[in-house]
Amino acid sequence: MKNILELSKAELEKEMTGMSAKKFNASQIMEWIYIKHAGSFDVMSNLPLSLRELLNKYFVMEKPRVEQKLVSASKDTIKYLLKCSDGILVESVLMKHIDRHTICLSSQAGCAYGCAMCATGSMGFKRNLSAAEITGQVFAALPDMDSGEYSGKFNVVFMGMGEPLANYDNFKKAAGVLTEKKAFGISARRITVSTCGVVPGIENMIRDGLRFNLSVSLHAVNDRVRDMLVPVNKKYRLEKLFTACAKYFAFNPDPVTFEYVMIKSVNDREDDLKELIYIISDLKIDCKVNLIPYNRVNIKEFSASSQKTIDLWRETLEKEGVICSVRREMGADINAACGQLAGGMV
Numbered sequence: 001m002k003n004i005l006e007l008s009k010a011e012l013e014k015e016m017t018g019m020s021a022k023k024f025n026a027s028q029i030m031e032w033i034y035i036k037h038a039g040s041f042d043v044m045s046n047l048p049l050s051l052r053e054l055l056n057k058y059f060v061m062e063k064p065r066v067e068q069k070l071v072s073a074s075k076d077t078i079k080y081l082l083k084c085s086d087g088i089l090v091e092s093v094l095m096k097h098i099d100r101h102t103i104c105l106s107s108q109a110g111c112a113y114g115c116a117m118c119a120t121g122s123m124g125f126k127r128n129l130s131a132a133e134i135t136g137q138v139f140a141a142l143p144d145m146d147s148g149e150y151s152g153k154f155n156v157v158f159m160g161m162g163e164p165l166a167n168y169d170n171f172k173k174a175a176g177v178l179t180e181k182k183a184f185g186i187s188a189r190r191i192t193v194s195t196c197g198v199v200p201g202i203e204n205m206i207r208d209g210l211r212f213n214l215s216v217s218l219h220a221v222n223d224r225v226r227d228m229l230v231p232v233n234k235k236y237r238l239e240k241l242f243t244a245c246a247k248y249f250a251f252n253p254d255p256v257t258f259e260y261v262m263i264k265s266v267n268d269r270e271d272d273l274k275e276l277i278y279i280i281s282d283l284k285i286d287c288k289v290n291l292i293p294y295n296r297v298n299i300k301e302f303s304a305s306s307q308k309t310i311d312l313w314r315e316t317l318e319k320e321g322v323i324c325s326v327r328r329e330m331g332a333d334i335n336a337a338c339g340q341l342a343g344g345m346v
């Protein structure tokens with residue numbers, strides 16, 4: 001049976017016509033699902049009873065169930081542990097900022113890429129999430145969004161468990177539902193895709209016309225260090241990755257963000273900083289650097305760069321005209337910060 005949560009408006013309209021129902025029934029159903037948050041077809045009272053019966057016969061409306069909710073001491077971060085129908089667990093995080101909400105979505109259970117500093121990587125790959133399991137994470141967070149001016153407005157970052165571009169088709173379908181006017185209706189500019197450097201995925205986004213914010217987990221400025229931290233680098237070398245970034249920028253001229261986890265004596269030396277500045281000027285595209293303080297996870301003997309080093313990097317990059325931010329870590333006390341998501345296993 002098809003999961004109705006995976007269908008675009010056009011697809012649902014086609015299904016309606018196929019069932020001899022009316023095309024506009026598709027909009028009504030989507031309003032029930034995405035505006036009134038209906039949990040079953042039976043409550044869709046403005047649909048003919050016969051159509052509700054058909055919907056029950058041919059579709060399911062299945063979302064992952066919230067198993068556990070953890071709220072950070074500061075109350076601004078909520079981590080959700082969600083259980084899919086086969087029992088697999090995934091995590092997502094809602095971050096409340098002063099003027100917006102951000103939902104950090106997982107795209108896979110576990111991850112196959114095994115980055116040296118990442119808890120998700122250390123648990124290995126379980127499976128891809130379906131599009132409904134991805135958008136289901138948004139449904140879980142909606143009730144916890146503050147009401148008022150910013151209610152219902154949220155940004156999405158694909159920075160949870162897994163590599164979105166390695167689950168490309170489901171990621172694309174989920175993003176389609178997020179941007180669909182009759183579904184969540186958020187603008188593509190509110191969506192950020194973070195990738196460890198899956199070059200064909202970046203090329204697919206160009207081919208498919210997906211103009212999202214591109215964030216690249218760079219973490220090292222030469223292939224030797226990057227091979228160790230982000231092993232996918234052995235397949236897609238830095239040069240190829242930068243070429244793909246430049247192509248993406250030519251297609252979508254919003255700045256590309258380079259994420260850089262600051263790990264003491266591994267990637268935070270003065271020479272690394274010089275090389276980063278050189279690479280950026282050589283690239284000739286608009287980009288930003290987002291420095292991420294290393295979060296401790298139960299693996300490897302890495303430690304975080306000192307605050308002094310992080311400040312020096314930020315100041316130097318800014319002096320060189322590079323837009324640079326230091327990620328404010330949210331939810332470290334509930335293991336909800338970058339690299340800490342491991343399906344309730346850490």
Ligand code: SAH
Pocket residue numbers: 115117118119158159160161162163164194195196216217219259261292293294295296297338339340
């Ligand atoms: N797979 C994608 C999406 C995950 S985003 C990607 O790798 O980009 C999660 C971000 O947190 C990535 O930039 C990742 O490299 C970073 N990260 C991993 N482990 C971390 C840690 N221990 N501390 C801080 N950031 C970490």
Ligand code: SF4
Pocket residue numbers: 111112113114115118119120121122160161162163196217339
């Ligand atoms: Fe996977 Fe991203 Fe973690 Fe690397 S950093 S293991 S790609 S989730």
